[in-house]
Amino acid sequence: MPELMGLLPQDLDSAEVAALLRIATTELYGGNAFRLAELPVDAPASEVIRRTKRIEHAGDFGAPIEPGPVRLLPLAPSGNGDVRRYAEVVQDALEELADPAERLAQELMWFWPLQPGDARGDAGLAALGRGDVEASITTWRQQAADGVGQHNLAILTHAAALDASEPAALESLARQAIGLWLAVVQDATFWSRVRARIEEINDRRLPVGAAQRVRAALPVAVLASFGHRALEFGARQEYATAQRLGQLIWQSGYEAAAIQEAARRAAEPLRTRLEQRLAMSTEELDRLRQGGGPASAQVDRVAEQLITEAVPLLASIDCLLPVGHPIRDVLHDQVARLAYQAAMAHWNATHDPQRALELREALRPIAADAELQATLDSELAVVRGMLVGSTCWFCGSRPGDEAMPVDVAPLKSGRLPSGTTVEAHRVPRCASCAASHRRAETWSKWALALGCACGIIGAITLPDSALQLDLPGIIILALLAGAGWWSGAYIKDQPLDGSKPLSAWRTSPGLAEYRARPDIKQWLGQGYTLQPLPKRP
Numbered sequence: 001m002p003e004l005m006g007l008l009p010q011d012l013d014s015a016e017v018a019a020l021l022r023i024a025t026t027e028l029y030g031g032n033a034f035r036l037a038e039l040p041v042d043a044p045a046s047e048v049i050r051r052t053k054r055i056e057h058a059g060d061f062g063a064p065i066e067p068g069p070v071r072l073l074p075l076a077p078s079g080n081g082d083v084r085r086y087a088e089v090v091q092d093a094l095e096e097l098a099d100p101a102e103r104l105a106q107e108l109m110w111f112w113p114l115q116p117g118d119a120r121g122d123a124g125l126a127a128l129g130r131g132d133v134e135a136s137i138t139t140w141r142q143q144a145a146d147g148v149g150q151h152n153l154a155i156l157t158h159a160a161a162l163d164a165s166e167p168a169a170l171e172s173l174a175r176q177a178i179g180l181w182l183a184v185v186q187d188a189t190f191w192s193r194v195r196a197r198i199e200e201i202n203d204r205r206l207p208v209g210a211a212q213r214v215r216a217a218l219p220v221a222v223l224a225s226f227g228h229r230a231l232e233f234g235a236r237q238e239y240a241t242a243q244r245l246g247q248l249i250w251q252s253g254y255e256a257a258a259i260q261e262a263a264r265r266a267a268e269p270l271r272t273r274l275e276q277r278l279a280m281s282t283e284e285l286d287r288l289r290q291g292g293g294p295a296s297a298q299v300d301r302v303a304e305q306l307i308t309e310a311v312p313l314l315a316s317i318d319c320l321l322p323v324g325h326p327i328r329d330v331l332h333d334q335v336a337r338l339a340y341q342a343a344m345a346h347w348n349a350t351h352d353p354q355r356a357l358e359l360r361e362a363l364r365p366i367a368a369d370a371e372l373q374a375t376l377d378s379e380l381a382v383v384r385g386m387l388v389g390s391t392c393w394f395c396g397s398r399p400g401d402e403a404m405p406v407d408v409a410p411l412k413s414g415r416l417p418s419g420t421t422v423e424a425h426r427v428p429r430c431a432s433c434a435a436s437h438r439r440a441e442t443w444s445k446w447a448l449a450l451g452c453a454c455g456i457i458g459a460i461t462l463p464d465s466a467l468q469l470d471l472p473g474i475i476i477l478a479l480l481a482g483a484g485w486w487s488g489a490y491i492k493d494q495p496l497d498g499s500k501p502l503s504a505w506r507t508s509p510g511l512a513e514y515r516a517r518p519d520i521k522q523w524l525g526q527g528y529t530l531q532p533l534p535k536r537p
Helices: 009-013 015-022 033-037 045-061 083-096 100-108 123-129 133-142 148-163 167-185 188-201 210-235 239-250 256-291 293-298 300-320 326-350 353-363 370-390 431-460 471-492 502-507 511-515 518-525
Strands: 406-411 425-427 529-532
Touching (some): 009 015, 015 100, 015 210, 033 045, 033 083, 033 100, 083 100, 100 210, 123 148, 133 148, 148 167, 148 188, 167 210, 167 239, 188 210, 210 256, 210 300, 256 300, 256 326, 293 326, 300 326, 300 353, 326 353, 326 370, 353 370, 406 518, 431 502, 502 511, 511 518
Antiparallel strands (some): 406 529
């Protein structure tokens, strides 16, 4: 990783940097020991111990926890029901303060008094303690030149951003927090105060140089917390909000190295989940391959399950990592290649073009590698071509029956051109659609017959007809017979059982090319018309 303000890659493993980056999640402030215990950040160890014992005592008896000396944005439960659980959480958090690196990280990410050791008398902290946020903001803005005021404004805004549930408010607060933290990182006065605090802690496990390392890593922590927040929205499939937060990180104005490291760290949990899913799918694919026979025909479910589970995770990662990012593209291709292996194994076992099409269409948007994309595009074209020639044109779902196609050729008076062999245009049709077409043909004939019968009955029952067809009778016969013919034609040309009518052969693939052939054009010019061959009902 490139250097961060002079921070070497190995410094990321230092205790103080590791502690800061560990807490840089959406629970950055919800799990802060000083917030939970309601203690000032510079509370001596003796005060931390006393507070721990009081909270432990309250938890043992389920009694309400007494307010702490510096109660800021309190989280303690008001009733007795959750006291025991809350006491356990606070105790665990306070125990971590025994480690100086952990304590420095917790202190850095909470409110500081303007004067060291004067948290109880600090005007800004007192205003926030009584719930007067505006007064505290005003006080800290006036103290911004000292560095602490700017730091406290960053804490307040950052905590509000991570707690915000409404996207517009979250994005606005996040933008403000990122700007405030950038000012804190650049404020030499504040970091002099941090070095002084490290000297006050006076623990050889926390050298003075820790201040510079934490300062360099702070942008990573800030952006990583928003990265985790973006992925929370992604997990709820609120991708638009997640994507805007991701863009906010990349457009933060922080060093490119800090942005890259923050995005990597935020994406790490999803990366781990995807790699675990890939390992499970690989094991399942190998097992089915080794089983052979019927088991080999089930490998498509490996691809389907992998795609189903991986796509939401990849969609979340896409909100955080842009196209072209190595982590993003590698994860996409790992999923796509393994699913493609399963799809190929299924094809080799079944030669099912419909399933091959479904799997490749699901795979194509996942693949990031250009070579894999080209392979899938080529195979999709081949499979679609196979399906056009094998899938029933009339229902579009069932395989065509070799004995039931609609063969179309130039006919005149029901006859093919004599003295030559004419190749017909074949339209695939399944047995079910062929049966539907036969029923429609039968019903249309019955409609015509019924119309003629009604016309005859109407004509011969006219007054004074004497069973003779005069002009009025002929007109009635013609009208009713015409109505029967029209009804029959209408019935014949309507969809039946969910399939297209027989006349849909006119829009079948390849017909335009067939019509444009020189020999067909010749016959059409001689008065022949394209019609289904009579031998195919």
